[in-house]
């Protein structure tokens with residue numbers, strides 16, 4: 001096991017009605033609040049009203065930045081930061097899924113920094129401080145509510161990249177599973193695929209960390225047991241709660257302690273599809289993971305067998321991969337490029353962009369030949385059904 005330090009300063013408030021104390025929490029950080037949100041779901045499902053009522057109770061001055069798109073772009077962050085600077089905001093309240101919270105995190109660094117959001121992302125600027133971020137999570141998927149990461153796109157330079165900085169852990173995150181009732185069946189499923197993928201990215205990293213492996217199995221088992229049931233009962237509080245808590249734990253550090261590094265090759269494959277075709281993040285991962293495993297099983301069949309033994313009662317790498325395909329199928333997640341609406345004629349463009357963006361894993365290195373095979377399998381693979 002490798003040395004590690006655990007540092008996670010986010011206070012997580014989980015459960016029904018937790019935002020009833022949001023105003024009191026915000027008050028501690030100041031009166032001028034930059035409220036950031038997405039394309040309008042929070043106005044349709046009543047969350048906007050609940051949150052602004054809390055802000056009014058706290059006597060806060062609200063400065064709004066709405067309209068952040070899924071697969072968020074740095075331009076929105078620059079604009080939000082300009083607004084935050086102009087009003088000299090004390091705190092940022094991010095209400096939404098990963099796209100909104102990630103945008104808020106980089107806005108928090110950009111406001112006090114004399115540089116642009118993208119230069120921070122590419123580490124050309126080194127922020128020394130951040131405006132505090134408080135998050136109200138409305139979609140269970142990314143784990144951003146309890147981690148120091150943010151992911152943004154730059155369409156001009158064809159990059160979708162992740163960034164990490166301890167300054168951007170949310171100070172508080174409020175997770176009311178009932179706030180996720182209105183998430184569509186599709187996005188609920190993509191969120192479950194994403195949490196499974198986060199557990200797997202850490203599992204396939206380097207280094208021996210047996211307890212972290214067991215956390216991985218438990219998190220994926222939770223998704224296997226409750227994910228399909230949730231898709232049949234989108235308003236079940238208990239099922240929403242189980243998936244929401246699993247998603248937080250899949251990427252808050254727990255599954256990675258004691259390893260040298262996670263892999264993250266599948267995420268870098270998925271980011272290219274989101275960049276080129278605006279595909280939803282989780283949907284890219286259910287297509288990429290089985291294909292990636294089919295190539296990686298030749299490099300390390302033992303690691304895949306171990307996963308199969310602990311999750312599906314098989315030691316065969318092929319059966320393990322089929323079981324994952326079957327799981328994603330049960331979750332109504334895409335398995336092929338065609339399911340993402342990406343035609344065969346895009347294949348060369350995708351491979352070129354993956355090579356240009358140096359798609360790779362931190363542990364399992366991908367050659368150009370591997371990338372070509374993975375993309376080929378994403379078009380034609382994923383045929384087997386493990387069990388009905």
Ligand code: NZQ
Nearest residue numbers: 038039040041070071097098099138139141144149182183
């Ligand atoms: O924009 P609005 O109107 O809010 O609608 C959103 C959006 O259309 C909607 N939605 C969110 N909450 C809802 C809701 N609809 C109804 N009811 C609700 N309660 O869902 C759609 C998707 O939202 P988005 O925030 O894009 O989804 P997600 O949470 O999956 O975030 C994806 C982004 O996070 C990044 C991804 O790359 C992607 O850009 N990631 C961030 C990570 C991190 N910071 O640690 C790690 C992840 O691996 C991931 O890369």
Ligand code: ZN
Nearest residue numbers: 142194197198
């Ligand atoms: Zn992810």
